[in-house]
Amino acid sequence: xxxxxxWPATLVQPVGSPLSLECTVEGTSNPNLYWYRxxxxxxxxxxxxxxxxxQISSEVPQNLSASRPQDRQFILSSKxxxxxxxxxxxxxxxxGISYEQYFGPGTRLTVx
Amino acid sequence: AQSVTxxxxxxxxxxxxxxxxxxxxxxxxxxxxxxxxxYPNQGLQLLLKYTTGATLVKGINGFxxxxxxxxxxxxxxKPSAHMSDxxxxxxxxxxxxxxxxxxxxxxxxxxxRP
Numbered sequence: 001x002x003x004x005x006x007w008p009a010t011l012v013q014p015v016g017s018p019l020s021l022e023c024t025v026e027g028t029s030n031p032n033l034y035w036y037r038x039x040x041x042x043x044x045x046x047x048x049x050x051x052x053x054x055q056i057s058s059e060v061p062q063n064l065s066a067s068r069p070q071d072r073q074f075i076l077s078s079k080x081x082x083x084x085x086x087x088x089x090x091x092x093x094x095x096g097i098s099y100e101q102y103f104g105p106g107t108r109l110t111v112x
Numbered sequence: 113a114q115s116v117t118x119x120x121x122x123x124x125x126x127x128x129x130x131x132x133x134x135x136x137x138x139x140x141x142x143x144x145x146x147x148x149x150x151y152p153n154q155g156l157q158l159l160l161k162y163t164t165g166a167t168l169v170k171g172i173n174g175f176x177x178x179x180x181x182x183x184x185x186x187x188x189x190k191p192s193a194h195m196s197d198x199x200x201x202x203x204x205x206x207x208x209x210x211x212x213x214x215x216x217x218x219x220x221x222x223x224x225r226p
Contacts, residue, residue: 032211100161
């Protein structure tokens with residue numbers, strides 16, 4: 001069966017510090033991968049998606065970037081965090097032939 | 113363009129009462145439709161999905177939804193609410209390109225009163 005992992009689970013970082021969040025999928029190959037953000041009391045915002053290694057599409061221009069160094073690894077990064085980067089970050093995957101997405105447990109990021 | 117509207121950011125019901133969460137969509141292609149549930153500080157869990165075929169879809173935890181093309185709706189129902197149903201619910205529609213993106217509604221928080 002397939003499993004999706006995210007770490008860390010929680011993170012508190014000062015403004016201006018770098019960020020690296022990691023997402024890994026097990027039990028499947030060549031998945032589509034997605035990064036979402038939920039700000040407090042708001043819905044899901046799609047940040048990035050990837051349909052293959054090294055292929056990254058950005059949905060919303062902002063202070064973040066994404067990379068996919070391996071088939072089942074998706075990384076969300078920032079060089080300098082802003083207060084507005086606080087939120088709950090979710091990684092998801094789907095098979096490249098289906099819209100059904102499966103979500104990870106999320107990372108709670110607080111920028112102070 | 114694809115879009116989803118969830119009517120009511122908060123819905124409150126008594127335990128044992130009918131749950132009805134509304135979702136309307138807009139799609140330029142035949143849609144695939146989904147309902148997800150999110151408990152506090154957790155990821156989203158798939159409740160049910162409509163792809164093709166039978167328009168009444170049954171999901172986990174006693175939930176079901178009916179695809180009504182003429183009304184562009186996909187409302188979520190459960191005959192009898194349980195305290196454990198208290199959560200946030202998201203409706204989503206498939207995108208129209210090869211990225212397999214989902215377009216999510218803004219969510220409805222379900223409160224269940226004892």
